Amino acid sequence: MSRPPLKIYFDGGCRPNPGRMEAAVVVRGQVHFFDDLGVGSSSDAEWLALCHALEVAQASGEPLFDLVGDSRGVIGQASGAMPCRTPAARLHRGRFLAAASTLPPRRLRWIPRQQNLAGIALARRRDPGPVRNGSL
Template sequence: MPYLAGHLPASPVKVFFDGGARPNPGRIEVAVVARGTVHFFDDLGEGCSSDAEWLALQCALQVAQALGVPAFDLLGDSRNIIAQASGAAACRTPAARAHLARFTAAAASVPPRRLRWLPRHQNLAGIALDRRNNS
């Protein structure tokens, strides 16, 4: 197919997410980065680091869906949450199963193109959380 200006397939938007609990367990904080904009979520209650990562994934989904783009990828640095949310690993606790059910229901109407793990040093949301907490 020849190239036609203005007819390139749209690249998926990358939406980075990260969550933390301070202390662990403790207050949950989340960062999501989409299109160069950082979104912080602080009023998410208390829990452990896994709860924080699940909530970060859910916040990333909400931000991505609000963008109204045709395709998006959700990128995070928690192998466990990415594996569970994508179906590659089982959710072994009731809390993880509840998080997965909420994520699956929210993603049903506008799902991500894919979920992808990336190293912490490449996660723009994790970098944003670190900078905020260390400034």
């Protein structure tokens, strides 16, 4: 019996927009935060989050993995389902495809924001609120 593919959640953000970018990647309940990503737009932050998710996935040693996020635009552009209309998006997509050439994701998948564990982790980091059980 084969195991299901590993799910790697990603999310990027910036405050203000454009502003200082950050990203989060969640794999197996473990959160990886990426700071000091420079200044850019929310789209730039999502692309950087996707690339960091790919790096984390490739480093996991799992040959089958899905990259899961809540940015329809970035997922659509990265998968080729939507055109990259800006030079920045074309540059980000080129970098992503080059990095994915050695070990690509099985699938890029969109989910609603409220189901994105990486987005939840970023939101909790900004406004921790009450801690329930210490994990995602």
